[in-house]
Amino acid sequence: MDTKELLLQAVEANADRLFAIACDIFDHPECGREEYYACDLLTRFLEGEGFTVERGVGGLETAFRATWEQGSGGPAIGFMMEYDALRGMGHACGHHLQGPATMGAALALKAVVKEPFKLVLYGTPDEESRGGKINMVEAGLFRDVDVMFSYHTGRSTSCSFANKALAPQQVTFHGTPSHASGAPWNGRSAMDAMMLAFHGLEIMREHVKDGCRIHYTILQGTGPSNIVHETARAHITLRADDKVYLEDMRQRMENVLKGACLMTDTTYEMNWLPVYWNYVPNQTLRQRTFAIARELGAKALNTADAKGNGSSDIGNVSWVAPSMNLYTHYDFGAHTMEHMENGKTEAARDAMVMGSRIFSHIALDCITDKDFLAAVKAEWQAAVAHAN
Numbered sequence: 001m002d003t004k005e006l007l008l009q010a011v012e013a014n015a016d017r018l019f020a021i022a023c024d025i026f027d028h029p030e031c032g033r034e035e036y037y038a039c040d041l042l043t044r045f046l047e048g049e050g051f052t053v054e055r056g057v058g059g060l061e062t063a064f065r066a067t068w069e070q071g072s073g074g075p076a077i078g079f080m081m082e083y084d085a086l087r088g089m090g091h092a093c094g095h096h097l098q099g100p101a102t103m104g105a106a107l108a109l110k111a112v113v114k115e116p117f118k119l120v121l122y123g124t125p126d127e128e129s130r131g132g133k134i135n136m137v138e139a140g141l142f143r144d145v146d147v148m149f150s151y152h153t154g155r156s157t158s159c160s161f162a163n164k165a166l167a168p169q170q171v172t173f174h175g176t177p178s179h180a181s182g183a184p185w186n187g188r189s190a191m192d193a194m195m196l197a198f199h200g201l202e203i204m205r206e207h208v209k210d211g212c213r214i215h216y217t218i219l220q221g222t223g224p225s226n227i228v229h230e231t232a233r234a235h236i237t238l239r240a241d242d243k244v245y246l247e248d249m250r251q252r253m254e255n256v257l258k259g260a261c262l263m264t265d266t267t268y269e270m271n272w273l274p275v276y277w278n279y280v281p282n283q284t285l286r287q288r289t290f291a292i293a294r295e296l297g298a299k300a301l302n303t304a305d306a307k308g309n310g311s312s313d314i315g316n317v318s319w320v321a322p323s324m325n326l327y328t329h330y331d332f333g334a335h336t337m338e339h340m341e342n343g344k345t346e347a348a349r350d351a352m353v354m355g356s357r358i359f360s361h362i363a364l365d366c367i368t369d370k371d372f373l374a375a376v377k378a379e380w381q382a383a384v385a386h387a388n
Contacts, residue, residue, distance in 0.1 A: 003112060007360040010108035011353060018100035018356075019349045021045060025096040026343050029085030032126030035062040038083035039123055042099045046121065049107060057122075058136035064123040065141070068106075071116030075373055077363045078120045078145030078321065079106055080314070082127045092340035093128070094153035094330065097352045101151045101328075104356030109363055117367045120145050124313075131313035134274040137320055147285070147322045147366050147376060150314055151355045153334070153348075154327030156302035157293050159286045164211070165243040165278040166311035167250055170219065170235050170271040171197070171257060175264070177230035187228025193266040194218070194232040200256035201236070208249060211307070213239035239311060242387055243277040243319075279315040280383050281305075284376045285324040285362070292361045298354055299329040322380035324362075328354040 021041060028037045039062040043053045051066040079102035082095045106119050122142065126132035133142075142148060173194050178187030198216055205214050220233035238253060240246040257268050290303050314325050330351040332339040342348060366373045 003364060004361055006112045007108045007364065008357055010111045011104050011356045011360055014104055014107050015349070015353050015356070018104050019352060022096045022100040022348070022352060023344045025083055025099070026091045029090040030083075031087045032084045032129045032132065033060060033062060035083050035125050038062075038099070039064060039125070042081070042083065042103075042123060046103070049110075051119075051121065058132075058139040058141050060125055060132055060135055062123070062125040063132060063136060066121040066123075067119065068110060069118040070110075070113070074116030074118060075146040075367055076118040076120050076144060077109070077366060078122065078142065078148035079103075079359070080122045080124050080133070080148060080150040080317065082124055084126050084128050086128055086335060089335070089337070090340050091343050092336060093334045094339065094343070094348075094351075095127070096343060097153060097348060097355070098151050099123070101352045101355035102149065102359065104353065105149075105359030105363060108356065108360045109367075113364060113367060115367055127313055131274045131276055131316070133313035134276065134316050137316045142317050142320050145321050146373060148317055148324075149359055149363070150317075150323070150325045151359070152325060152327045153330035153351050155329070155331065155333065156300040156327065157298040157329045157354070158302040158304075158327045159289055160279055160314070160325035160327075161281045161286070161305045161307060162241070163279045163308040163315060164213070164239040164241060164311050165246040165315065166237060166239050166276040167246055168235065168237045168273040170233065170273065171268055172271070173197075173232045173234075173261070173266055173268045175228065175230050175232075175266045178228040180226045180228055184228060188265045189228045190232040190266055191222045191229035193260045193264040193268065194234050196260035196263055197234070197257050200260055201253065204252060204256060209240070209245060211241050212245070212249065213237075213309075241278060241307070243275070244387060246275070246278075276311040276313055277315045277319055279312070279325070280318040280323070280380065280387070282322050282324060282376060282379055282383075284372070284379050285322065288365060288372065289324060289326065289358060289362050293358050296354070296357055296361070298358065300331075319384060322376050326355060326358060328352075328358070
């Protein structure tokens with residue numbers, strides 16, 4: 001029996017107990033940076049399987065790094081897993097399946113493959129709100145692997161091609177209060193500054209590249225109409241196809257804010273929030289993975305090179321290691337009650353198992369085919385160098 005068939009058998013042998021872990025996480029939903037139950041469940045399981053586990057990596061209490069190595073000098077295969085739930089909904093995005101899907105592949109590789117290699121499994125909290133992987137990248141993590149895999153359920157079986165870089169920020173405008181009728185000449189309106197800034201962003205919107213996005217909203221109500229407003233707070237989000245152009249948009253946005261304050265004799269302060277980088281696709285990885293998925297009979301295979309309009313902290317990881325985000329078919333839209341209501345069904349189990357099966361095979365190719373792994377890394381190095 002060949003190695004890939006043995007991997008499939010090993011995946012299936014562990015599927016029931018791994019799906020039980022997924023259901024346990026599903027039954028104990030925790031939001032970002034509060035995933036203590038899930039983190040403890042996953043790390044205790046990995047320790048029981050012979051992995052060395054470091055908790056609290058990257059300065060995040062619910063993040064971890066688990067490693068296991070066979071021999072020396074072999075490639076390091078990385079897997080990431082999320083386990084945060086949606087606030088007010090629960091596990092309506094399939095994050096309860098991510099750890100079990102990636103661990104299913106890791107356990108199969110550990111049991112079957114005889115060549116030297118290393119497994120590095122990262123627990124990455126808070127994808128849904130504050131981008132935990134951003135903190136982890138800034139702390140120097142993920143650079144210890146030759147290739148990184150992550151998992152999601154999706155309406156089709158596919159691999160991420162590209163998404164948008166995203167920069168959110170909170171802006172507070174400061175003015176001078178006064179009565180709007182009794183002594184308006186004494187006042188300087190923070191509200192005026194914010195409204196001019198919004199207008200400036202609308203003017204800017206016409207002069208950015210196709211596909212860029214500018215969003216804004218008022219965070220803090222500014223009071224009655226008969227006062228000159230002392231404070232106004234806004235949230236502004238910029239998106240671009242790549243992080244280099246995003247930085248150009250950020251600088252132009254600051255000029256808009258400065259101009260608005262100059263016109264109104266006010267000031268502003270900026271609270272920069274974590275920046276999500278765009279995803280760096282790797283066609284070498286994608287095409288081999290598509291071939292494997294086809295051989296394994298994955299449902300609803302979608303090989304299109306489609307750019308996504310969303311943003312994810314997986315993008316930040318893809319700038320420090322060759323990465324691939326795999327989706328396996330689960331016929332319920334993400335962030336919906338229908339998705340959550342089916343989170344413990346056979347459909348969820350099937351999606352998880354297919355993820356483990358595909359990962360085990362593509363990781364095996366990275367371990368045993370040196371030319372393939374070299375091509376993956378060469379494409380990634382060229383893409384990152386070109387973008388910078």
